[in-house]
Amino acid sequence: MSCSLVGPVRALVLAKAPVAGQVKTRLGADVGLERAAELAAAALLDTVEACTAAYGAEHCHLALAGDLAEAVDGPALLAATRGWHVHPQRGEGFDERLAAAHADVADTGPGPVVQVGMDTPQLTPDLLDLVVAGLERHDAVLGPAEDGGWWVLALRDPRDAAVLAGVEMSTERTHDDTLAALRARGLDVGSAPVERDVDTVADADLVAAACPASRFARAWLGVDA
Template sequence: MSDLTVLVLAKAPVPGRAKTRLARVTGDEVAADLAAAALLDTITAVAATPGARGHLALTGDLRAATRGPALRAALADWRVTPQRGRTFAERLVAAHADAGPGPVAQVGMDTPQLTPDLLLDAVDGLSSYDACLGPADDGGWWVLARRDPKVAGPLAGVEMSTPATYDDSRAALTAAGHRVCATTVLRDVDTVDDAAEVARLAPGTHFAAAYRAWEATR
């Protein structure tokens, strides 16, 4: 799809601020490195998606981030805008408004196993539906595809990062009159167990290499 925008909502992977659940086990520096590796993998997947352009909605400062130079180089051709809003849900809706009309697939930085096929599968649903949500196996969701940025509006009132976030998001969208389809279930990286499984599933990623390097030191 030649006019596809992939919108990535991300936090700059700064030690002490990134992947705090992972950091309880790995320490701040390793957690930030894993987060940076996951973001690099996401950027790589977008770059490999035919016809796609990248838009990063960022909170934090990449100049203070782990792997900051590599991230800034990878984002050279991207549009980068600051996140706006008090809650994550509000920032998500604002990012969709900033991305504008047209086909958009919005993801985060917790799925380094992302591939172009996964992105395109989500967008394919827009031929018959107003939105496509990809469930995460922890009860959240990893992708929202839509054409009209107003589709994301009902999500402003949804509590994110709960075991019911996918169900609540889908209910909010359908209550607003939007037709919603589902796409592939993926595993988010929040814990060390998540990290181990995702590294196993996607062994050629920056994330898997970073995880193996940490695991070798345990």
């Protein structure tokens, strides 16, 4: 099956404002909460830059928990997201917030959505293009993460993300459960390459090695920009 996409491709990033003690707490247990927030800010900047390069700021959406003005590297984050559509996250659990974020993008008009988080600073425009190419053959594209979750969900119709509400997130079965929910809605689901989220020191080492020119890698290695 092949299908031309209707409407512009939109990026959707779900993120927390990088504030010490509120982001990357698992990593922070090993490296300190302040440094974890600095790393989260670097990863978010890398992600925002990749999405802007791929789709243009006017087609990028940020579903945000918190306030970037209060975050580590707040001025840089505010500058990087200039021209983006910023929506406050809403909903109780992460599953509800995901579904609501997609619905907010759907309300702005037609077009597919490529949704990522702030844990994959190795993201590139080419990788995003590969995901979008999958939407020409499938209703949805889901990219598995090494830990059993997923790092990207692309949908021709973001309203289909309603099925995420009720799927338990952050478990070893999250990818498989999400895939089952999408298929139960009648969607044909393609796959994207497996990627690694940054949750631990080992993850950070591997991801930094994979994208040595990124802000995240420089922050992790203590190299000045």
